[in-house]
């Protein structure tokens with residue numbers, strides 16, 4: 001599972017995920033980012049992130 005921080009843009013791959021309740025919000029315990037006090041990464045569901053996370057292409061194949 002690939003997780004991305006919406007705050008600093010860090011991408012991390014996690015082998016396991018534990019759902020925990022933090023401040024009335026369900027987050028992945030292992031996805032806590034180092035950039036903030038309680039910044040949790042969100043799971044990236046797009047298959048484009050598998051393998052080459054640094055190359056970003058949109059639907060028309062254009063480089064962003």
Ligand SMILES: [Zn+2]
Pocket residue numbers: 005006007008009010033034035036039
């Ligand atoms: Zn971050």
